[in-house]
Amino acid sequence: MGSQEVSTVDWQGKHVTVAGLGVSGIPAARALHERGAIVTVVNDGDDERARAQAAELEALGITVRLGDGATLPPSTELVVTAPGWQPDKPLFLAAAEAGVDIWGDVELAWRLRGTNGREAAPWLAVTGTNGKTTTVRMLASILEAAGLRTAAVGNIGVSLLDAVLGEQEYDVLAVELSSYQLHWAPSLRAHSAAVLNLAPDHLDWHGSMEAYAADKGRVYEGNTVACVYNAADPATEELVREADVEEGCRAIGFTLGTPGPSQLGVVDGILVDRAFVANRQKQAQELAEVSDVNPPAPHNIANALAAAALARAFGVEPAAVRDGLRAFRPDAHRIEHVADIGEVAYVDDSKATNTHATEASLAAYDSIVWIAGGLAKGATFDELVTGAAKRLRGVVLMGADRALIREALTRHAPEVPVVDLDRTDTGAMSEAVEHAARLARPGDTVLLAPACASMDMFTNYNKRGEAFADAVRAHAEESA
Template sequence: MGGQEVSTVDWQGKHVTVAGLGVSGIPAARALHERGALVTVVNDGDDERARAQAAELEALGVTVRLGDGATLPPSTELVVTAPGWQPDKPLFLAAAEAGVPVWGDVELAWRLRGTNGRKAAPWLAVTGTNGKTTTVRMLASILDAAGLRTAAVGNIGVSLLDAVLGEQEYDVLAVELSSYQLHWAPSLRAHSAAVLNLAPDHLDWHGSMEAYAADKGRVYEGNTVACVYNAADPATEDLVREADVEEGCRAIGFTLGTPGPSQLGVVEGLLVDRAFVADRQKQAQELAEVTDVNPPAPHNIANALAAAALARAFGVEPAAVRDGLRAFRPDAHRIEHVADVGDVAYVDDSKATNTHAAEASLAAYDSIVWIAGGLAKGATFDALVTGAAERLRGVVLMGADRALIHEALTRHAPDVPVVDLDRTDTGAMSEAVARAAGLARPGDTVLLAPACASMDMFTNYNKRGEAFADAVRARADETA
C-alpha cells in the first residue's frame, strides 16, 4: 500500500544519542542497543530513580550521562528524543548545527515496524487538542468488534515501540499522537488520520499557535485513504488542504449536524455515513444510534464520529461501528458520572485541563454548578465564561489561578453566585463539593471541569478527580 513501505536502517555501529530516560527513552535505548547501535543516553535529572534506570541500561552496555542533557556527545549520528523535550534545548541546537537528525520515539517506532519478521501493521492516527484518548479507544473498540487484531497505542500510555517490536502481530493500530510526538516524526505516513480540533495549548513548547497547528497537521502527511477533519473547526480542514497526501486520498468531514457528501454526521438520533457509500450524493448508511455513545454528550458524539470515519476508511462494516461504540467504556475522570445525591448529578471531568475541554464539558449540561480552577497555563477565560453563562447556577473556585476565572465571571456572568476557596490543603475538594451542593437545586449537575492543570494542588488530574469522587461518595453516604 502506498506510503506504508518499511524503512530499513543499518544500526550496527551507529552512534545514537537517546535524550531522556523514562517511558520512551528506556525502550528506545534497549531497542537500538539490541540492533547493534552504540547508544549513549543523556538525561537532565540525576536523582535516585534516574540512577536506578541508568544502572539497568549500563548493565546492558549502554552509556548513560546523568545531569547533562545539554551537550551533544562526540560522534553522534542520530538523536532520538523523548517527546517532551523542547526544540530549543541546547542539545538539539547543537545537533542542527552538526547536521545530525533528531527523531522522536514515534519516528523510531515507524522506522522499526516490520523489522522483527512480523507484518508492519498500518496506523490509524488521531491528534487534536482534546478528545484524542477517548477517540483512539473508541476506534480500537470498533476495530476489535470487526474481528481485527488491534491495540490503542502511542500517547495513550502504551509504547509504540513495544507495539511494533513485541510478539503480538496486529492487523492495524489505533494511534494517539501528541503535537510533541508529531514534531519529531518527519517520515510518519499513516493509512488515515484525524485532527479532532485545534485550540491554543502547549504554546510555550511550540512557540506560537501557527507552529502548534503545523505540528498537528503533520499527521495528514502521506495519508493514503482518508484525512478526517472536524467540519465545525475550519482550522482542521485547512490542515487537510495543506497536506501532501497520496493520490486518491480523500478529505472526510464529521459534523454534529446533517452530513453532506463525504461526511459523517447525525440525523434524527442516528450516526450516519455519507462518505463510504456507493453513491454519497444520494445515499446515507446508518452506523449507530446516538444513545450507543457513552456518554452521549455532544463532544463525545463528535469523538465517536471521528473514530467511525477512521474505521470506515479501513473498511470496517457498519455493524462493527455500532457494536464497538456500545462496548466502549470511557476512562476515569472524563465526564464520568460519579453519583446522584438528592436529585443532583455529580460529574467528574478532571481531565478538562484547558478551556477548550471545559467548554465541551459545560456544553453537555443545562444547569450547572461548576467547580473550576488550578494552574491556568497562560489561558484566558472570557470566551469560556461567556459561552457557559446561561447554564451556570453557581461556581466554586479553587486553585492558584482561580482569580482569573473570577474576573471573567465578574465581567460576563455578574449575577452568578461564586464561592472563592482560598485553601490548597487536602480538605479543599471536600469543601468545594459541600459548597457546590449548597448552590445546587434538584435537576442540576455539579460538574468538576477545572479548565486548568492540577499540579498546584494535586499530583495530576487523576488525583484531583479521585478527590472529587471521594468527596461526592462521602456526601452520598451521609445523606443515605
C-alpha cells in the same frame, strides 16, 4: 516514502544519542542497542530513580550520562528524543548545527516497524487538542468488534515501540499522537488520520499557535485513504488542504449536524455515514444511535464520529461501528458520572485541564454548578464564561489561579453566585463539594471541569478527580 513501505537503516555501529530516560527513552535505547547501535543516553536529572534506570542500561553495555542533557556527545550520528524535550534545548541546537537528524519515539517506531520479521501493520492516527485518548480507544473498540487484531497505542496503552517490535501481530494500530511526537516524526505516513480540533495549548513548547497547528497537521502527510477533519473547526480542514497526501486520498468531515457528501454526521439521533457509501450524493448508511455513545455528550459524539470515520476508511462494516461504540467504556475522570444525590447529578471531568475541554464539558449540561480552578497555564477565561453563563446555577472556585476565572465571571456573568475558596490544599475539594451541593437545585449537575491543570493542589488530574469522587461519596453518606 509510501505508507506501507518499510524503512531500512543499518544500525550496526551507528552512534545514537537517546535524549531522556523514561517511558520512551529506555525502550528506545534497548531497541537500538539490540540492533547493534552504539547508544549513549543523556538525561537532565540525576536522582535515585534515574541512577537505578541507568544501572540497568549500563549492565547491557549502554552508556548513560546523568545530569547533562545539554551537551551533544562526540560522534553522534542521530538523536532520538523523548517527546517532552523542547526544541530549543542546547542538545538539539548543537545537533542541528552539526547536521545530525533528530527523531522522536514515534519516528523511531515508524522506522523500525516490519524489521522483526512480522508484517508492518498500518496506522490509523488521531491527534487534536482534546479527545485524542477517548477517540483512539473508541477506534480500537470498533476495530476489535470487526474481528481485527489491534491495540490503542502511542500516548496510551501499549507503547509504540512495543507494538511494532513485540511478539503480538496486529492487523492495524489505533495510534494517539501528541503535537510533541508529531514535531519529531518527519517520515510518518499513516493509512488515515484525524485532527479532532485545534485550540491554543502547549504554546510555550511550540512557540506560536501557527507552529502548534503545523505540527498537528503533520499527521496528514502522506495519508493514503482518508484525512478526517472536524467540519465545525475550519482550522482542521485547512490542515487537510495544506497536506501532501497520496493520490486518491479523500478529505472526510464529521459534524454533529446533518452530513453532506463525504461526511459523517447525526440525523434524528442516528450516526450516519455519507462518505463510505456507493452513492454519497443520495445515500447515507446508518452506523449507530446516539444512545450507543457513552456518554452521549456532544463532544463525545464528535469523538465517536471521528473514530467511525477512521474505521470506515479501513473498511469496517457498519455493525462493527455500532458494536464497538456500545462496548466502549470511557476512562476515569472524563465526564464520569459519580452519583445522583437528591436529584442532583455529580460529574467528574477532571481531565478538562484547559478551556477548550471545559467548554465542551459545560455544553453537555443545561444547568450547572461548576467547580473550577487550578493552574491556568497562561489561559484566559472570558470566552469560556461568556459561552457558559446561561447554564451556570453557581460556581465554586479553588486553586492558585482562581482569581482569573472569578474576574471573568464578574465581567460576563455577574448575576451568578460564586464561592471563592481561599485554599490550595487537597482538603479544599470536600469544602468545594459541600458548597456546590448547597447551590444546586433538583435537575442540576455539579460538574468538576477545572479548565486548569491540577499540580498546584494535586499530583495529577487523576488524584483531583479521585478527591472529588471521595468528597461526593462522603456527602452522599451525610445526606442519607
